[in-house]
Amino acid sequence: MKTMSRLLFTLTFLALGTVSLRAQDCTCAETFEKVVQVYENDYALFHIKVTETNRALYDANTNLFRKKTDRVSAIEECLPVLEQWLQFFRDGHTYIRFKGNSAITDTRRSIVMDKNVFLKQIKNIKKTKTHKDNDLLGIWKYGAYEVGIMPKKEANNEFIGVILNSTNVLWKLGDLKFELKQVYGNDYEVVYYMDNNSGRKLKGKLQNQEHLELIDFNNWVKVWPSNTHTVTKAEEAELYSDFHFRMIDGKIPYIRFPNFYEKEPAFVDSLIQAHHQELVNADFYIVDVRDNNGGNDAVYKPLFPYILSGPIQTPNYGLWLSKGNIDIFLDGRKPEELDEEGKAEYDYLSSLTGSVFWPDGDEYASTSIPDTLYAPHQKVAVLINKKTISSGETFVYRTRQSEKVILYGQNTAGIIDGFNVLTRRIDCFDLNYPSSLRAKDVAKNPIDPYGMAPDVYIEENLDVLKFAIEHMSILIDKK
Template identity: 80%
Template structure:
């Protein structure tokens, strides 16, 4: 692999910026550097793209406050229907300094909630307490000096270093009954407007986004359900009904491959002796492909093919690959690579040659006649999708659920700063035939479609058991 291809952030920050100027620069980045631009914009829709760009150019020209430019940029970007594209407002000062925060830690929060719950109007309010989702543990409490229908969720613990205890992760306003309007704060401090449903005392669903699980105070009548839903947000291996191994991957970034390998080895006999086991990648929001590879000996039935990818060569991308170095500062070998890549500007470079795909042959295969149920849904994205793409080639695997998200035709995301905004875009394409056989934006279909309102885990167990009994 080329030693100069180091994917890091290129900072081009300017202190003063207008929406009109920023729009022009952002368009130039995506037209020149986005790997899928010439696939997404072709002869069939080029006039549509040009008209769409003109509409948003006028919108950008009418924006006076630079922070209000973000919705315009995001709406323009939706033309590409690519979940790996993103624009966020970063302003001219540090994000952390601008974040809403209160002086509170977990110990103080517990004391405060116990005091609040003693009041008559709050005794039966199950919303108050500690909630968890993925890397975050949040305390929900009434918003100070606000109506009784308004609440805030403050960070108590976070595995994401961008967030510190006391930071406000979201604000809730009760509309009626168990329905809420939400302002949800992202890593870049931008606001995401959502709806929320307080489904039951243990589940708070941010509609079409994520679901939080209550961890304190627990309801003694629903402890088992609470424990089950809390497990859903963490990687783990457990036995269902004492005989069916269940492996949960909420993402592929919180755990190291060595940890996954160690846990699988500790359950080795249970995995290989079972008639079938389950791998759950619903709501998996990606990460690093190497995290799931320790599972391959258990899940594959033989060789699998991975399409060779293409790297889009542009001056902007080459500048990022150089890691801030000037061409004249490169050693002879790197300078030769730089000159070669520069000669390919405006085209896709295929590092692994002209073959469509490369074949991976597993060193070890366990229980080749076993079956594996993979659970997936529309929130299975990025590396979650590549997991599905690779494992569906195994004769052991049956996919259950709904289509994946459909955002893997472009990957190797680069970050670039334009004025007060941070842009993210794929620099590589998944395969040579992406234009003819895309996965984006509809995703990959399951072998057995299961409506999202049906308990897919229960259904998969019943379905797989029936298949094995018939066999």
């Protein structure tokens, strides 16, 4: 039974129905044991990350944290202990969030707010002694979002970012995009709300008056009030944070992908087609996926006819079939509620419990090639760094097989050996873990946690774009 028609295709990014509990019903020790059970039974890479060689180390680490959880009295203080234990796996697709005792699973809140109201409030707030010189307050932009940052009521060191404008249809005026709590100086703890309404815990730093960095995630630029001395840098930062095509020096096409979720494949395809002549006539062009935090692989595929030089291989993926994962694949349905075909698939999957199922059979990889390949003798500079993650990395994995491509920058993040993240509600927490394997040889040929190396390594403090242009120009001249 090689092909699963429906159950398997409900796999990607499913979330198990959550059950809210009161805080007093949650204890750190009990939650820890449940998290350990999920990872030992359901985490796709557990038997790769924990082997006979390091099993004693894993057991000792687990017992150490088990003792720590016994000493945690307040459930809110359990999160850092759980996070530290999960770090053993060194998996960027592994994370846990504290959900509290709220019966509301939709964590995104809306505030009655528009730009005029916001501006009026901020102007009054900045007249106060407490916030007179606060550079955080104002209007900030990243990609599809424009937010107003203002203080939380009755909290001098806590702030909220409220949507003032968004081209992402999932967000509307007044939605709460993130919350910030000042730790010390310009350092902040951040809760960033995702499209599925869950809150992601991040670190933030106000790098300067017009640059707010959410560490290892994204960068925001202030658009009001603007510092006239840094307008140019602010404009560059704003451009960098959004998907776009532009010509550098009138002759070098540059395509920026800050992520692969804010634009649809059709939008990317139409933009590429509109600039077809510039792309095929150039000696080389640049694709920038630095700080790309992933999304949908389909978004970058319209570029394949321009970037590939021939066939590429994509490893066939595997599904870790535990009882817990199979139950999630059912998407809340009971086996007896399935039709005849669905029941047969369920019974087949259940017979494989405790093993990896490879939907595409025994072959290591599938081979694909676009119907059309443009400018086969052209070169393409792909810019990467340690914040190129998830689907950003799969883009690099596929395109580096092209003879046209040269990678510039630093190693990618290294978080794609496990994917198809599932969410499990465990007491007062949401636990996220990969349920699938990238390839059959991830144990012998891993990409995690070190990432993929560039062809030309460039220090982080150097101008990678400028270097790549100069380096590629010399290559073209010599050729």
